[in-house]
Structures are given as structure tokens and as C-alpha cells.
Amino acid sequence: MDTGVPRPTPGPLRAHGFRVDDDLDLIEFAGPNGMVITRDGSAIAGIGCAVTIAFDADDRSDLGTRVHTILNGMDRSGAAGAPAPLAFGALPFRTDVPGRMVIPAVQLHRQPDGARWAVVIGRDDPTGPPDVQPEPAQALPSRFDVAASREPSWWMDLVGRATTRIRAGELRKVVLAREVVVTADRPVDPRPALRRLRAAYPTCYVSFIDGFLCASPELLVSRHGDVVRAHPMAGTAPRLGDPAADAKLAASLLANANYRHEHQLTIDMVHDTLLPWCSFLDAEPQPSVVAVANVQHLATMVEGRLSRPEPSVLDLVHALHPTPAVGGDPRESALQLQREIEELDRRRYAGPVGWVDADGNGAWAVGVRSAEFDGVTVRVYAGNGIVSDSDPATEFAETQAKFAAVLGALVRP
Numbered sequence: 001m002d003t004g005v006p007r008p009t010p011g012p013l014r015a016h017g018f019r020v021d022d023d024l025d026l027i028e029f030a031g032p033n034g035m036v037i038t039r040d041g042s043a044i045a046g047i048g049c050a051v052t053i054a055f056d057a058d059d060r061s062d063l064g065t066r067v068h069t070i071l072n073g074m075d076r077s078g079a080a081g082a083p084a085p086l087a088f089g090a091l092p093f094r095t096d097v098p099g100r101m102v103i104p105a106v107q108l109h110r111q112p113d114g115a116r117w118a119v120v121i122g123r124d125d126p127t128g129p130p131d132v133q134p135e136p137a138q139a140l141p142s143r144f145d146v147a148a149s150r151e152p153s154w155w156m157d158l159v160g161r162a163t164t165r166i167r168a169g170e171l172r173k174v175v176l177a178r179e180v181v182v183t184a185d186r187p188v189d190p191r192p193a194l195r196r197l198r199a200a201y202p203t204c205y206v207s208f209i210d211g212f213l214c215a216s217p218e219l220l221v222s223r224h225g226d227v228v229r230a231h232p233m234a235g236t237a238p239r240l241g242d243p244a245a246d247a248k249l250a251a252s253l254l255a256n257a258n259y260r261h262e263h264q265l266t267i268d269m270v271h272d273t274l275l276p277w278c279s280f281l282d283a284e285p286q287p288s289v290v291a292v293a294n295v296q297h298l299a300t301m302v303e304g305r306l307s308r309p310e311p312s313v314l315d316l317v318h319a320l321h322p323t324p325a326v327g328g329d330p331r332e333s334a335l336q337l338q339r340e341i342e343e344l345d346r347r348r349y350a351g352p353v354g355w356v357d358a359d360g361n362g363a364w365a366v367g368v369r370s371a372e373f374d375g376v377t378v379r380v381y382a383g384n385g386i387v388s389d390s391d392p393a394t395e396f397a398e399t400q401a402k403f404a405a406v407l408g409a410l411v412r413p
Contacts, residue, residue, distance in 0.1 A: 013050060015074045016125055017082020020116040026108055027194045030208065031135035032187075035088045035104060037207040037355060038198055042112050044355060046088060046104025050121040053087065053103070057096040064314030064360065067101060071358035077125060083109045084357040085119050090212040090367060093322065093351040102210065140192070141184035141376075144411045149179040149344070155399075156392035158341055159384075165337060166388045173265055174328035174337050177383035178399050179344055182410060184376045196409040200293045205353070205365035212348045214370035215405055217292050218299075220352055221274075221320055222363040223313040226306045228274060228281075234266045234325040234385055235259030235298035238401050239291060250289040250296055262385050263287055263298045266324040269331075270302055273319050277311055278304040295401050312360035317352045325385065326350035326366060347372050349381035369405045380406050 026045040030036040034047040051070055055063050067087050074085060089101035107119040155178055162174050182188075190208050197206045197215040205216045219231040237253040239246050253259055267283055275281050281304030290299040328334020349372075354364030371380040382402035384395045 013070075013074045013121055013123065014125055015076045015078075015085040016120050017076070017078030018118045018120070019079050019082075020108065020118045023116070024108070026110060027191055027198065027208075028135075029108055030191075032138060032189045032191065033135075035102065035207075035209045036194065037088070037205060037209070037353075039205050040112075040203060041110075043110045044086060044107065046086070046102075046107045048105030049102055050105040051087075051103040053101045054098065055100065056098045060095055060318055063101070063318065064312030064356070067314060067356060068312060068358055068360060070103065071356075074121065074358075078119075081115075083111070083117050083119060084359065085121055086355045086357050086362075088209050088355050090207075090209040090214075090348050090353045091317075091321075091351045092348050093326070093346040093367075095321070099348075100210070137191070138189040139186060141186050141188060143185045145183045146407065146411065147181055147183075149181055152396055156396050159386055159390060159392040159395050161341060162337065162386045163388060163390055166386070171333040171337065172329045173262060173324055173385055173387050174334040175324075175326050175350075175383050175385050176338070176342055176395075177344055177346060177349060177381055178403075180380045180382075180403055180407065182371075182378040182380060182407070184378070187375050188373060188378055188410070190373055192412075193406070193409040196412065197405070200409070201369075201405070204292060204369070205363075207353055207365070209353060211373045212353070212367065212370065213373060213406070214353055214365070214367045215409075216353065216365040216368050216370070217290060217297060218325070218366040218368060220323070220354075220364045220366045221313060221316045223306070223310070223316060224361050226308075226310055228278065228304050228306050228316065230270050230274065230302045230320070231299055232263075232266045232270050232302065232323060232325055233290065233297040233299045234263040235287075236384075236398055236402070237296050238398075239294055239296055246291070246296070250291070253289060253296065253298060254287070258387060258389050259298060260287070262324075262387050263300070265329045267300050267302070269324050269329065270320060274302065274304065274316065277306055277316065277319075279307045280305045292405075294404050310360065313354075313356050313362035313364060314360070317354075317364050321352050322350065323366070326368070326383065328385070346381065347379070350383065369402060371406050371410065378410060380410070
């Protein structure tokens with residue numbers, strides 16, 4: 001009922017920073033419903049929701065402006081040196097479907113120098129540091145059922161169909177993905193898998209955002225001040241755990257013309273896309289081999305200086321995604337072929353995953369080695385770049401190696 005009494009207008013959001021003395025594990029702090037990104041000992045995590053920023057396909061190009069308007073509209077207070085509040089996102093692979101970003105109400109930061117901070121976001125200034133006790137551990141599932149959503153023979157036939165289209169000149173490369181569905185006897189807590197992935201893949205971007213888990217080795221793009229970096233990866237070989245054998249496989253990867261061609265498609269696209277934003281941009285002259293626990297990839301660092309006014313990292317994400325490493329080349333032809341023959345809802349697999357602050361700084365990984373959590377069901381994804389000479393059995397074996405990262409962390413007793 002309208003009483004005629006004006007309702008008070010909510011005050012602006014406030015972001016208050018505190019130094020934190022407790023060495024709290026940020027994966028434990030985030031719990032099964034929070035958000036966390038960790039790499040090389042640094043980590044950021046969040047719980048609760050201060051703001052949700054929903055978007056559809058038409059909003060992606062100005063998402064950076066919307067996010068920065070909200071973050072810059074916050075009154076900031078607290079201890080000197082407190083980090084800026086962040087927005088987190090795990091964005092859908094397809095750019096024509098809706099998604100969202102979240103600004104958590106309580107954010108914890110572990111910085112490279114070991115400093116630990118809490119940022120609390122609300123309408124009123126908090127009276128003291130937040131109580132950041134982790135949620136109790138959930139009961140672990142006692143049984144997992146693991147099944148591919150498509151038969152191996154079906155997917156290998158798909159690779160053959162794609163190579164036929166490539167040889168006919170319709171496109172140069174397409175990335176085809178597979179899905180494995182894990183069903184447990186009780187809801188799956190992501191924290192045990194995250195801890196195992198953090199230990200096994202310390203140089204990867206291990207994250208859990210809005211129910212999406214990934215352990216990605218690949219930096220899509222980062223921006224810190226006027227410095228922009230990307231670390232594209234394309235071309236994969238297994239690791240066997242024997243140094244001599246792994247060195248031989250790495251040398252074969254570098255010498256393989258098929259993989260080098262696939263890799264160069266991605267490097268050229270990333271370089272050419274970033275160049276108009278930059279006063280200087282360079283790529284390493286030769287790819288290197290980046291090894292993670294069970295596979296190794298061809299990788300090339302691209303780094304430059306942004307022109308003024310510097311774009312938001314979200315503008316760069318929008319321009320780059322999807323790269324040929326997860327879509328194909330030419331982009332539109334490859335995406336059309338994916339939609340036509342893949343018969344898979346990728347959801348957020350291979351989409352951008354990361355964070356952004358009020359100044360437009362941030363880091364975004366490519367959401368590979370990933371899984372979608374939904375109660376007792378976890379959908380795990382892996383994909384491969386297909387070119388004219390791709391062998392279906394070899395490509396299938398490579399996806400199996402990629403699946404092993406997440407499945408091994410997820411279903412281990």
C-alpha cells in the first residue's frame with residue numbers, strides 16, 4: 001500500500017579495504033558457492049553478491065563500460081594500499097547467448113608479495129574486518145558414473161567430416177569439442193578438485209566462477225596499466241613422465257609442420273587484433289613448448305604497449321574471443337561448421353574467464369580444461385584443432401589426455 005511517505009534512496013555502494021592477518025586458504029574461503037582464481041601463489045576470491053551485471057549478445061561490446069561505471073561509482077575507503085574491488089566472470093563461448101558478471105560482496109586478495117587483503121562491498125561502512133570463516137566441507141560422493149555424451153566412433157567420424165570440408169577449401173581450421181558427463185550420488189563440492197588442480201598445475205589459471213571450473217594454461221589477454229599481454233597456445237603433445245621421452249615429444253611438436261601451421265593461425269589473429277590498440281606490439285619469433293602436468297603445448301608470448309586512452313581489458317576480450325585456438329579460421333566459417341556438426345552445447349567451455357577492476361586492468365584466461373557443476377552432475381569438456389591433415393584417432397587420443405586433467409582431480413577417491 002502507498003502510504004505517501006517517500007522511501008529512502010539507497011546510498012552508493014562502498015568498498016572498504018582491510019588488511020587480513022589470517023592465512024586463510026582462498027579455495028576454502030570461496031566454498032562451493034563462491035568464486036576463486038589462483039595462479040603461481042597469488043589468488044583472489046569472493047563470496048556473496050553485491051552486484052550482478054547481466055548481458056545479452058547486444059551488450060557485449062559495451063560490457064566494459066557498464067562494469068567500469070559500477071566499479072567507479074563505489075566510494076572507496078579503508079587502509080592505504082587496499083586493492084580495488086573486482087568483477088568476476090566466466091563468459092559463454094557463444095557470443096550470441098546471454099551471460100553475467102558478478103561483483104562479490106566480500107573479496108579476498110593474496111598478492112604476490114604475500115600481503116592479504118579483504119574488500120567488503122555494501123551500502124554502509126563495515127565496523128571491522130569481515131569474519132571470513134570457510135564453509136564446512138560437504139560430504140564427498142561415494143560413487144561417480146562417467147560417460148561420454150557421444151561415442152568415440154561418432155566423434156572421430158566428425159573429425160573426418162571436418163577435414164573433408166577443410167580440404168574442399170571452405171575453411172583452414174575448426175576446433176571440435178567433446179563432452180563427458182559425470183554423475184555423482186550427492187552434490188559435488190568443487191574444492192577438493194580445485195586443491196588438486198592447484199597443486200598439479202601451479203602455473204595455470206585455476207578458477208571456479210559461477211559454477212564453472214577450469215585449469216587453463218592459456219592467457220587470452222591481460223592488461224596492467226598500458227602493458228598488454230597474450231599467451232596463445234595451439235598444438236598439443238602428451239607428456240609421459242620420462243624426461244628423455246618428453247623432450248623427444250617436445251622436439252617433435254616443434255618440428256611438426258601441421259601443428260606449427262595451426263599455431264601460427266592463432267598467433268597472427270591475436271597479433272593483428274591487438275595491433276590497432278597499441279603503440280608497440282611484438283610476438284616472440286619462435287614458439288616455445290609449455291609443459292603442464294600431463295600435456296605440453298606450443299605457445300608464443302605477445303606483448304605490447306597500449307595507446308591512450310587505454311581500452312578496458314574487457315574490450316580486448318570482446319575483440320579477441322574466440323581465437324582460432326578455440327574456434328577456428330576463418331572465424332565465422334569455423335563457428336558455422338561447429339554449430340552445424342558438433343551437436344554440443346559448449347556453455348562456457350573455452351569462453352573467457354577472469355576479472356577486471358575499475359581502471360580496466362585484469363587478466364582473462366581461455367576456459368579450457370574445464371567443467372560445469374550443477375548439483376550431482378558435472379559436465380567436462382575438451383577440444384582439438386582440426387586442420388587438413390588431422391588424423392581422427394590421434395585427435396581423439398589428444399582429447400583423452402586433456403580430459404585427464406579435470407577428471408583425475410574430480411573423481412579421485
